[in-house]
Amino acid sequence: HGGKAPICIRLNPHIMAGGNYQISTGHIDSKFGISIHQLRHIERIIETTGLKVNGLHMHTGSDILNVDVFLRGVDILFESTKYFPDLEFIDLGSGFKVPMAPTENSTDIEALGKDLSKRFNSFCKDYGRELELWFEPGKFLVSEAGTFLSKVNVIKQTTATVFAGIDSGFNHLIRPMFYSSYHHIINASNPNGIERIYTVSGYICETDNFAWDRKINEIKEGDILAFQNAGAYGFQMASNYNSRLRPPEVLIMQGKDYLIRKREELEENLRNQIILDL
Structure with missing residues (x-):
């Protein structure tokens, strides 16, 4: 890679999300990700090591029903991209709610998709180029199977x-x-x-x-x-x-x-x- 290793960084947006505390992974006390309050430290490490950050990642939890929770995390992640000029993709993880009981609902993927598409297109224009948007919906795809x-x-x-x-x-x-x-x-x-x-x-x-x-x-x-x-x-x-x-x-x-x-x-x-x- 010519001395510059491409890496993806997982950020912790400090959002409490998920079906319960054990599957909430984006809050301030979580072991996962680098705190959004430490972005300046990341910036200094990149400058001194020659690392190339080509991706940002976030996963706030599992069994998230409220679409607004995803969008709050998205806004935080988009705001954080100003520290990383070489991005190629953004990975929003997963966490979509699977209805476990007959009375439960799943995450409204269509509503999330419509709102997120508008925000992402607007973000790409501001960023200066089009990035890839990734998801990891493993549980959402196979749980009911x-x-x-x-x-x-x-x-x-x-x-x-x-x-x-x-x-x-x-x-x-x-x-x-x-x-x-x-x-x-x-x-x-x-x-x-x-x-x-x-x-x-x-x-x-x-x-x-x-x-x-x-x-x-x-x-x-x-x-x-x-x-x-x-x-x-x-x-x-x-x-x-x-x-x-x-x-x-x-x-x-x-x-x-x-x-x-x-x-x-x-x-x-x-x-x-x-x-x-x-």
């Missing part, structure tokens, strides 16, 4: 609730425990049954409840429960905790099913362990 299936092992009545214990745990789908995220659960074996209240729990040695006091069509032992919106941060966050094995993955396309990942076997869980002869 995945469904996680699990079998009910036991129904347990207590004085407080009715537990539906399944043959899974947070080793397979950790989002409800890690993010307190909602996943809509359908009893695929009895989709039209009478609704009753259940707490859906896993088989891990901690409290790994997928849902508390949730209305679900009547569940019996052996039923298959379908967890919706498992296409993003589902298998990708799975683990072998408690020496449990990760499940297979099946692709359904045009009415046909294809096995695209085999079910793990115990030998795979043990293969990297080394037995010492002491």
